[in-house]
Amino acid sequence: MLTISEARALIAEQVHLIAPERVPLAAARGRVLREGLVAGEDIPAFDRSAMDGYAVNGEGTGPFPIVADIPAGCISARVLAVGESARVFTGSALPAGTTHVVVQELARRDGDSVSFSKRDAATNIRRRGEDAREGSVLIERGARLGPTELSLFAQNGNTSPLVSQRPRILHVATGSEIVPPDFAPQPGQIRDSNSILVAALAAESGAEVIAQQRTGDDFAALLDAVKSVPVEKWDVLLLSGGASVGDHDLGLKALEALGFTAHFQQLNLRPGKPLIFATRDRQIAFVIPGNPLSHVICWHVVIRAALDMLTNGSAEFCLVSAPLGGALPLRGHPRETWWPARMSCEGDAPVFLPLKWQSSGDLTGLVGFDALIRVPSDSPQIEPGENVSARLIRCSVA
Secondary structure (H helix, E strand, O other): OHHHHHHHHHHHHHHHOOOOEEEHHHOOOOOOOOOOEOOOOEEEEOOOOOOOEEEEEEOOOOOOOOOEEEOOOOOOOOOOOOOEEEEOOOOOOOOOOOOEEHHHHHHHEOOOOOOOOEEEEEOEEEEEEEEOOOOEEEEOOOEEEOOHHHHHHHHOOOOOOOOOOEEEEEEEOOOOOOOOOOOOOOOEEEEOHHHHHHHEEEEEOOOOOEEEEEOOOOOOHHHHHOOOOOHHHHOEEEEEEOOOOOOOHHHHHHHHHHHOOOOOOOEEOOOOOOOEEEEEOOOEEEEEEEOOHHHHHHHHHHHHHHHEEEOOOOOOOOOOOEEEEEEEOOOOOOOOOEEEEEEEOOOOOEEEOOOOOOOOOOOOOOOOOEEEEOOOOOOOOOOOOEEEEEEEEEOOOO
């Protein structure tokens, strides 16, 4: 069995960047930037007022004659001489000669002149280029675009960023026992929860499910389900169920019949041991153990790495350290365990609270989980208060 780090390294070798595309800003949220955003001009592009008040040239409290009124969006050709002022507003372009903007709360206007009750050291001027100079890199290549990044694109006048395409996923849920969620299952049947789970995980990860099929444990039907979607329409094939070695586990056999080459079939992972990864040219495939908790763990620990390689050419795997919370220890296991948890606080300190699960089919205790605690295979037991490493799940735009 491969370790998780070995599996991720193998994925990094086998998965290649997907092609980029230009999209409108409104369609770019969650996408990975494929070329850096460079400032096309100084930011701000001109000296402007940070406050409503009076632009002045000089020191003292006045009186200062008011020689101009400059609303935001207007330009004044008037140059302030020493001892002169102009009425300005937040965002107003400041006339040449301005040394300070005095806020209006300190101003006493009398006709065409103004005096101030006091002056302080603040200039209240946003100088041209103080945020960024023309030609400077505002957002590095490889950044995932969220609301702030999109706003900066708009501010820079770039409305068509070059981003990675969203990985297109073809998903097939297998199992003769599964029925649609809106069906009443008969004895021995269960509702299909993996299809909605995969679609939601894909959306959170910046991918899209372009088609979902459902088949029983039938080899021909499984092949037909995959072949029914043109090969040029998808990048990633996900098969839910059929990953183990039983008589009705058809995942590996199907991948081989479709021309895929398997690179691993088992991982030192709990839950999720019988995870299969395969490639065919630039397409990738996973056969995921059928239980829903296995889906969740395999996705965040392994499958997400492949999606990151497709969109960014790298797959970072950051872990955060904090004490184990609660009152019960976490017991070790011969396989490396990734334990669902919730980040919380005890006193003023962050802790990871492990959540209760009975088996890899149990999602009942996982509502609201936002972290996965790593319990190494060589760890006999982790006591409350000991530091643990965990992968944060819901802290990024995806």
